[in-house]
Amino acid sequence: MNPAVGIAILLAVLQAARGQKVHSLTACLEGLNMRLDCRFENSTKDPLKFEISLTRENQKHVLQGDLGIPEHAYRSRLNLSTTQNHLALYMTSFTSKDEGIYNCQFQVPGEVTHNPGKNLTVYKDKLARCAGISLLIQNTSWLLLLLLSLPLLQAVDFVSL
Numbered sequence: 001m002n003p004a005v006g007i008a009i010l011l012a013v014l015q016a017a018r019g020q021k022v023h024s025l026t027a028c029l030e031g032l033n034m035r036l037d038c039r040f041e042n043s044t045k046d047p048l049k050f051e052i053s054l055t056r057e058n059q060k061h062v063l064q065g066d067l068g069i070p071e072h073a074y075r076s077r078l079n080l081s082t083t084q085n086h087l088a089l090y091m092t093s094f095t096s097k098d099e100g101i102y103n104c105q106f107q108v109p110g111e112v113t114h115n116p117g118k119n120l121t122v123y124k125d126k127l128a129r130c131a132g133i134s135l136l137i138q139n140t141s142w143l144l145l146l147l148l149s150l151p152l153l154q155a156v157d158f159v160s161l
């Protein structure tokens with residue numbers, strides 16, 4: 001894995017600590033289909049409203065959700081599975097015509113602040129195959145970085161005691 005990706009993950013975590021509702025937005029290829037994973041923080045009891053959209057050639061297309069009205073053209077190619085803090089959107093027969101900026105966002109009913117969610121630019125040629133999350137830590141440089149940072153974290157912990 002590219003160190004930049006590690007930094008991006010770190011930044012995502014830091015942003016989450018600042019109250020960002022969407023933790024991460026990632027995409028991968030499963031056979032011919034694209035899977036978009038949106039992980040979010042669900043900290044309220046109220047049902048959240050969400051929206052997954054694609055912006056392509058400056059045109060926004062709502063794919064799924066209850067904030068905007070999903071476009072009919074995509075409906076037959078999409079399915080969504082939801083758990084407490086994870087949305088997985090499948091788009092069948094993904095082609096370069098589906099490339100663009102994907103966005104995942106939420107709105108807590110009654111909350112005034114608008115949360116822009118997260119953007120992810122998807123190119124078909126750059127999509128990785130879907131795999132287990134453990135693959136993230138397979139790169140030795142990433143693992144090394146993690147191991148090297150552990151004593152540091154422990155030291156910080158020690159000082160704060």
Ligand SMILES: *[C@@H]1O[C@H](CO)[C@@H](O)[C@H](O)[C@H]1NC(C)=O
Binds near residue numbers: 138140142
């Ligand atoms: C791990 O990441 C480094 C830096 O991006 C790269 O040069 C190396 O090939 C990667 N190793 C593996 C096993 O993916």
Ligand SMILES: *[C@@H]1O[C@H](CO)[C@@H](O)[C@H](O)[C@H]1NC(C)=O
Binds near residue numbers: 042047082083
């Ligand atoms: C968030 O959690 C609440 C209750 O714990 C649930 O009713 C709601 O459907 C969840 N929202 C999503 C988008 O899964």
Ligand SMILES: *[C@@H]1O[C@H](CO)[C@@H](O)[C@H](O)[C@H]1NC(C)=O
Binds near residue numbers: 033090092
């Ligand atoms: C969604 O579509 C993908 C790809 O066709 C399939 O593997 C998955 O089982 C489907 N999930 C649901 C919830 O229908």
Ligand SMILES: *[C@@H]1O[C@H](CO)[C@@H](O)[C@H](O)[C@H]1NC(C)=O
Binds near residue numbers: 103119
């Ligand atoms: C996401 O991309 C859209 C389209 O380019 C842009 O209008 C929006 O501000 C971006 N949102 C974030 C959170 O970067």
